[in-house]
Amino acid sequence: MNWYLIALLVLAVLFFLGLVLLEYGEDETTSNNPTENYSQDEIALAEFLETREAINEDFLIAQKKLLETINNERR
CATH class of the missing domain: 1.20.5 (Single alpha-helices involved in coiled-coils or other helix-helix interfaces)
Structure with missing residues (x-):
C-alpha cells in the first residue's frame, strides 16, 4: 500500500x-433537563398518547383472548 x-x-x-x-x-x-425544551401542551399530549397506547394494548390483548375463546368453543 x-x-x-x-x-x-x-x-x-x-x-x-x-x-x-x-x-x-x-x-x-x-x-x-429534557422538560425545559417542551411546552406544557406538548407534555400533556405525550402523556395522553402514552395512556392511549396502553389502552390500545389492553384492548388488543382482550380481543385476542376473546377470539381464542370463540375459536375454542367452535371446536
Missing part, C-alpha cells in the same frame, strides 16, 4: 471520530 492511502485512511478515521465526539458532547449538554 502506498503511504498516501494509509495517510488518507487515518485522516478519514480521525475526521469521523471527531464528528462522533462532537455529536456526543452536544447530546450530553442538552439532555440535562
Whole structure:
C-alpha cells in the first residue's frame, strides 16, 4: 500500500471520530433537563398518547383472548 492511502485512511478515521465526539458532547449538554425544551401542551399530549397506547394494548390483548375463546368453543 502506498503511504498516501494509509495517510488518507487515518485522516478519514480521525475526521469521523471527531464528528462522533462532537455529536456526543452536544447530546450530553442538552439532555440535562429534557422538560425545559417542551411546552406544557406538548407534555400533556405525550402523556395522553402514552395512556392511549396502553389502552390500545389492553384492548388488543382482550380481543385476542376473546377470539381464542370463540375459536375454542367452535371446536
